[in-house]
Amino acid sequence: MADAATAPSTGTAPHGSTGPAETRRDFLKLTTAAMAAVGVGAVVWPFIQSMNPSASVLALASTEVDLAPITEGQSITVMWRGKPVFVRHRTADDIKAANDVALNTLPDPQADGARVQKAEWLVMIGVCTHLGCVPLGQRPTDAKGDFGGWFCPCHGSHYDTSGRIRRGPAPRNLDVPEYTFVNDTNIRIG
Amino acid sequence: MVGLHKSEMKNPVVRWIDERLPIPSMLNQEYAKFPTPKNFNYFWNFGALAMVNLVIMIVTGIFLAMHYTPHTSYAFDSVERIMRDVNFGWLIRYIHMNGASMFFIVVFIHIFRGLYYGSYKAPRELLWILGVVILLLMMATAFMGYVLPWGQMSFWGATVITNLFSAFPIVGESIVVWLWGGFSVDNPTLNRFFSLHYLLPFLIVGVVFLHVVALHITGSNNPLGIEPKGPQDTIPFHPYYTIKDTFGLCIYLIVFAFLVFFMPNYLGHADNYIPANPLVTPAHIVPEWYFLPFYAILRAVPDKLGGVLLMFGSILVLFVLPWLDTSPVRSMKFRPLARPFFWMFAIICVVLGYAGAMPAEGIWVTVSQVGTAYYFMYFLVILPVLGKIEKPRPLPESISAPVLRGGGPIMAGAAAKPMEKA
Numbered sequence: 049m050a051d052a053a054t055a056p057s058t059g060t061a062p063h064g065s066t067g068p069a070e071t072r073r074d075f076l077k078l079t080t081a082a083m084a085a086v087g088v089g090a091v092v093w094p095f096i097q098s099m100n101p102s103a104s105v106l107a108l109a110s111t112e113v114d115l116a117p118i119t120e121g122q123s124i125t126v127m128w129r130g131k132p133v134f135v136r137h138r139t140a141d142d143i144k145a146a147n148d149v150a151l152n153t154l155p156d157p158q159a160d161g162a163r164v165q166k167a168e169w170l171v172m173i174g175v176c177t178h179l180g181c182v183p184l185g186q187r188p189t190d191a192k193g194d195f196g197g198w199f200c201p202c203h204g205s206h207y208d209t210s211g212r213i214r215r216g217p218a219p220r221n222l223d224v225p226e227y228t229f230v231n232d233t234n235i236r237i238g
Numbered sequence: 239m240v241g242l243h244k245s246e247m248k249n250p251v252v253r254w255i256d257e258r259l260p261i262p263s264m265l266n267q268e269y270a271k272f273p274t275p276k277n278f279n280y281f282w283n284f285g286a287l288a289m290v291n292l293v294i295m296i297v298t299g300i301f302l303a304m305h306y307t308p309h310t311s312y313a314f315d316s317v318e319r320i321m322r323d324v325n326f327g328w329l330i331r332y333i334h335m336n337g338a339s340m341f342f343i344v345v346f347i348h349i350f351r352g353l354y355y356g357s358y359k360a361p362r363e364l365l366w367i368l369g370v371v372i373l374l375l376m377m378a379t380a381f382m383g384y385v386l387p388w389g390q391m392s393f394w395g396a397t398v399i400t401n402l403f404s405a406f407p408i409v410g411e412s413i414v415v416w417l418w419g420g421f422s423v424d425n426p427t428l429n430r431f432f433s434l435h436y437l438l439p440f441l442i443v444g445v446v447f448l449h450v451v452a453l454h455i456t457g458s459n460n461p462l463g464i465e466p467k468g469p470q471d472t473i474p475f476h477p478y479y480t481i482k483d484t485f486g487l488c489i490y491l492i493v494f495a496f497l498v499f500f501m502p503n504y505l506g507h508a509d510n511y512i513p514a515n516p517l518v519t520p521a522h523i524v525p526e527w528y529f530l531p532f533y534a535i536l537r538a539v540p541d542k543l544g545g546v547l548l549m550f551g552s553i554l555v556l557f558v559l560p561w562l563d564t565s566p567v568r569s570m571k572f573r574p575l576a577r578p579f580f581w582m583f584a585i586i587c588v589v590l591g592y593a594g595a596m597p598a599e600g601i602w603v604t605v606s607q608v609g610t611a612y613y614f615m616y617f618l619v620i621l622p623v624l625g626k627i628e629k630p631r632p633l634p635e636s637i638s639a640p641v642l643r644g645g646g647p648i649m650a651g652a653a654a655k656p657m658e659k660a
């Protein structure tokens with residue numbers, strides 16, 4: 049009450065705000081607030097960052113897969129970074145089907161050649177790019193969808209023999225992880 | 239202002255405390271004398287029920303946490319241990335599990351009460367907004383709680399819901415990795431969900447406190463949606479509404495106990511008694527029943543980002559509802575045009591819930607789309623337009639007028655006199 053009543057008489061009225069004293073005060077307030085914001089940011093950052101993957105999670109060993117026992121037409125699933133990785137030994141028909149589609153008809157256009165290192169070995173992360181379910185199609189008895197590859201039952205995404213999205217809500221093709229051929233029959237994922 | 243509070247408490251000990259820390263006075267003012275519209279119906283029980291439910295969740299939760307282990311290798315087994323070995327563990331867990339369902343039943347009724355009687359309108363906008371904040375916090379809490387037993391539905395529910403954030407362009411993927419603390423839902427995720435599941439209910443307590451403070455500034459709405467005109471329109475909260483709330487509480491506890499003792503797993507999903515397996519997705523993933531309408535909205539659009547935005551939008555639209563509904567009349571009782579649209583809205587919410595439980599194929603996609611369209615139309619088109627074109631029925635003179643069948647202001651005034659003495 050007292051402040052409000054006396055304020056006008058101490059000269060905050062019309063010209064007050066353009067006076068040099070006011071400008072300096074404004075500047076001080078602004079810089080103080082800015083410093084405080086930087087300070088808060090600096091304190092919050094470590095906490096936010098602590099929720100990101102820790103060193104031990106990042107250091108998870110890469111996985112080696114022996115391809116020799118996988119016969120043509122067979123698929124296996126291995127774990128890598130807590131996720132399933134699909135390895136499929138594709139048949140000539142699979143490869144032909146993957147190469148025969150016109151790229152401009154695909155929701156996420158990508159040539160089959162860009163998704164494999166050796167045409168008969170398709171290696172992908174087996175996580176639907178929609179909301180993360182594991183698509184069916186690894187076992188011979190599984191539903192493989194309308195394009196002979198994989199089918200995600202969660203919301204109905206169909207993937208082809210190159211793991212590319214063909215129909216359904218998934219926005220992207222199944223991701224291809226980094227991997228290298230250690231020799232002809234062994235790959236290292238990661 | 240400095241000096242002891244002038245206490246009216248009779249008991250000398252209470253009085254001594256009250257003079258120094260006037261909480262007894264405050265409780266007396268806000269929960270005993272508090273003048274409350276005299277025409278409440280039973281829909282006004284649900285706020286009190288929600289408060290009791292929150293306390294039940296916190297108490298049972300704290301005791302569950304004494305036996306629960308938040309680690310992917312032990313979580314499932316520790317919950318089974320609670321069920322089989324811990325004394326009364328089965329009871330505490332079933333109360334907590336079904337308590338979550340009861341909480342949402344109570345809160346959904348509480349919200350629809352507000353929608354029907356226009357409780358969100360001026361001057362109660364902030365009260366309403368705080369309520370929507372509570373709903374959001376409850377949803378987050380229940381979602382993370384459902385992950386803790388680490389069954390198949392826990393794991394895949396967590397995977398699908400956290401993946402929603404990947405729909406956002408550019409930052410989406412990093413947000414998801416940040417939420418997980420890894421490259422999939424895994425131990426770091428379970429750990430932080432447990433931490434947050436413990437924290438959020440206490441935040442809810444805080445927001446509930448603000449919700450109640452705001453309520454006690456504006457006073458309660460009532461079935462007629464008109465403000466009390468004076469003491470003849472109100473009665474003290476105690477004993478009139480304490481007893482009415484107690485009666486409602488008994489009914490609520492009977493329903494609750496029936497669920498806990500006779501059909502404890504009815505509202506749950508059998509797949510959650512299978513330990514989480516990151517390599518196999520269950521054939522049919524469904525969220526808990528209280529998320530189903532929102533899940534249907536998510537799946538109504540074939541576009542990933544669009545679905546996510548609509549789902550979040552379906553809650554966020556509630557925040558601005560006070561400014562969307564242009565009608566000055568609160569209660570649907572006096573809104574002949576709006577009332578059928580309201581009931582249609584209520585039915586649509588149930589239908590959306592049903593569609594959310596069905597596989598996203600064929601007819602169910604269409605049903606979800608129509609339902610979603612109506613859901614948003616109701617808030618964004620119907621309510622704004624109706625307020626302009628509808629001719630409401632005449633409002634009663636006062637709360638007392640229709641209650642005392644006086645009909646007119648003279649009768650109401652005359653009848654009000656004896657009430658004032660009471």
Ligand code: HEM
Pocket residue numbers: 292295296297298299300301302303306317331334335338341376379380381383384385386387435436439440442506
């Ligand atoms: C807003 C209040 C709360 C809601 C809506 C809620 C909801 C849930 C739900 C839905 C579950 C899964 C139950 C199941 O399927 O087994 C759960 C589990 C659990 N909650 Fe809560 N909860 C709340 C408060 C709390 C609090 C305050 C604590 C701890 C202090 C807690 C501790 C736990 C624990 C340890 C579990 C795992 C054991 C189990 O699965 O039964 N909860 N909660």
Ligand code: FES
Pocket residue numbers: 176177178179180181200201202203204205216217218
């Ligand atoms: S998660 Fe695969 S279609 Fe939705």
